[in-house]
Amino acid sequence: MLFSIEPKSRREDLYDFDHELGMLIKFLRGSRLTLVTGLRRTGKTSLMRVALNEAGVDYVYVDVRLSLYANYRDVVELFIGAINDFLRRRSSIVDRIINAFKNVEGLRVSLNPPGISIKFRGGSRVNIADLLIGLNDIGEPVIIAIDEAQGLRRVNWLRFDRLFAYIFDNLTNLRLVLSGSQIGLLYGFLGLNDPRAPLFGRAYMEIKTRRLSPDESLDFLERGFSQLGVNCPRNVLERAVETFDGIIGWLTYFGYEYSMRGSADFDGILRNAVQLALSELRNLISSLRSYRYYVILRVLAEEPMPWRLIKRRLEDYEGRELNPATVSELLNNLVGMGVIEKVDDEYRIADPVYRLAAEHL
Secondary structure: OOOOOOOOOOHHHOOOOHHHHHHHHHHHHHOOEEEEEOOOOOOHHHHHHHHHHHOOOEEEEEEOOOOOOOOHHHHHHHHHHHHHHHHHHOHHHHHHHHHHHOOOOOEEEEEOOEEEEEOOOOOOOOOHHHHHHHHHOOOOOEEEEEEOHHHHHHOOOOOHHHHHHHHHHHOOOEEEEEEEOOHHHHHHHHOOOOOOOOOOOOOOEEEEOOOOOHHHHHHHHHHHHHHHOOOOOHHHHHHHHHHHOOOHHHHHHHHHHHHHHOOOOHHHHHHHHHHHHHHHHHHHHHOOOOHHHHHHHHHHHHOOEEHHHHHHHHHHHHOOOOOHHHHHHHHHHHHHOOOEEEEOOEEEEOOHHHHHHHOOO
8 A cells, every 4th residue: 555654565555666666676686785865754665675575585674773872782683683584584494594593602593483592691792793694604695684774873882884894895695785864974884985984995886765746746645545545635635745845755644644534634634744753853963962953954944045044044043153164064964864955055954844843943
């Protein structure tokens, strides 16, 4: 169903991204390193999951949603849980998978039911590199798919960029697929263009998700309501197209809420979406620990602005002149996090619902 709010896993539930899907499947089958990038709620996770299911290659899927200070157990259990899910999906080669992990230090291996877990008492700690070496030793191609991979930059006890470079150079049965909505942070974390970084110079492919055009947005809503047998008036559809600006996640949210409520309370649905976005936005920028980000977002909630006007508004707020480099750093950080974008010479809040939410910061 187009309006199902969980990430899609089947092609028939994925709205007309045939080109992006075809290219991603091609990359999964041949590229050692693939990036899937785009704004929040533009379908990265759905695109990646559908492609993984259709590529005909085994995969381990890791969804990185880490706390600010991710500890050892948090991260290791993410990877072990993903491997156990792989075990359940590939029952035909369970013996080979279990055999690949039986000598990994700090790991408990179970045959009935098949699975792996951490030994937290005695012995050595599980090394994530050893888990990946075990997957490589199965002897068949395996995709390591990590959703929102930039979250791993918060791990301060393991250099994941070094680990990814090691995989690329030495574990030839493994292929990396990394997604990220905080695109600048993902690029910076991986250092693909930084001569000092471990992954520098490695070849990679990239798929970028996109906004829907107004015609596509209208078609998406009409198809979704048709699937559910819901009649949504044309003027409401057109208002949704204009409000949500081609962000398929918000269009899906609107379609689901409208269908479930059985009423035409567009304003109520939008208020709920704004509250959800406001909570996400606050969590996103709270780690930056500067009130200046709130000022910038409140300013950009009014209208897009060029750098010089944003600097002036910040200076008016503080009552003093600011170093130009400081203002540029603030804006670059927000761009890197995917919160704002630069179009021509103006900055604007990238997500239309975040734009409305920023008015309440």
